[in-house]
Amino acid sequence: MKKRIIVCAFLVLIFLCITSTVSFAATSNIETINKEFIFDDNIEQIIKNKIEEDLLAEKVDAKLSILCLFGHKKESGTVSVITHRARPSAPRCLREVFQYEICTRCDYSKYDRMSFGYIFCCN
Numbered sequence: 001m002k003k004r005i006i007v008c009a010f011l012v013l014i015f016l017c018i019t020s021t022v023s024f025a026a027t028s029n030i031e032t033i034n035k036e037f038i039f040d041d042n043i044e045q046i047i048k049n050k051i052e053e054d055l056l057a058e059k060v061d062a063k064l065s066i067l068c069l070f071g072h073k074k075e076s077g078t079v080s081v082i083t084h085r086a087r088p089s090a091p092r093c094l095r096e097v098f099q100y101e102i103c104t105r106c107d108y109s110k111y112d113r114m115s116f117g118y119i120f121c122c123n
Ligand SMILES: [Zn+2]
Pocket: 065, 067, 068, 071, 072, 073, 103, 104, 105, 106, 107, 108
């Protein structure tokens, strides 16, 4: 009898381990793999990286750099972001267009969502 209880407890433990790893994998998927960025051809790589970083992470307000006391050196444009499989039924993928404003000297950046809609893309 005692042995059976131990086996049960062991199974429950394994089950808990599996479910916790699965849910962890699912959340990290959403943050990294699911988003696709579509940039204009003439955007510098450093700006692309910054936009991806900003839009994937929780954006924190940048400290004002001494270099920018008299104004930022701004670059602006638009970027499309597709979040694949954003919802369970078709059309599943969310396409958003952001207007961005980025300073090339400091961490300043600003994003305005101009439009969004669901598109037929993934099944
Ligand atoms: Zn700046």
